[in-house]
Amino acid sequence: MSAYLRLRAVPAPALRNSPAWLERLFTNAPETVPHRAGRHREEVLDTRCPDQERIYAGASPHGPDVVLGGRPVFRTGRHEPPLLVLTAARTRGVAGFLTAADFDVLWDTARDTLLPRFGGEGAEPEARRVFAEAHQELTAFYVHTAEHGDAVVKWPTQP
Incomplete structure (x- = not known):
């Protein structure tokens, strides 16, 4: 089972x-959302989502919030995972963490856990590149979001 995480x-x-x-935020056509909210931005982590969390696990109190954290908002009568919400203040904290984080240090801490899942040491350059790109995209998303004083809503989904 693969997990995706959409952040808005x-x-x-x-x-x-x-x-x-909160669900309607994600079900409207992407091209109509900016008109309604003025500056909606979205980021999507694909099937590496649970593994991306390992890059940040233990790095700081803000680390886990980058990928899977937030205040849960449970959906009535559904067996799906809850939506997650980060306040604007928490979003600023995550943006600060990501901006200050040294990806090389994060990678070195997580690499032994991640490499067996992504082809071993021979695949390290490609795996590292993929995780570094996701880190850069998350950093850009959170920094831009924090600059606008916005909150973040996360929707874990199944493809």
Whole structure:
């Protein structure tokens, strides 16, 4: 079973605690969202999502929030994982963590756990490149989101 994680920036004053409202953030056509919210941005982590979390695990209190953390908002009558919400303040903290993080140190800490899952030592250059790109994309997403004072809503999904 593969997991995807969609992250969406939301203006903090517009944020609602309603599962239905939060789900609609992700079900509208991407081209219509910027008109409605003014500056929505989205990031998607693909099937490496659970593994990307290993890059940040133990790095700081903000590390796990980068990928899987946040306040859960449970969906009524569904067996799907909850939506996750990061406040604007928590988003700023994650942006600060990612900006200050040294990817080489993060990689060195996680590599022994990750390499067996991605082809072993012979595949290290490619695996490292993929995780470094995801780290750069997450950093850009969080920094841009924090600059606007926005919150983040996360939706773990199955393909």
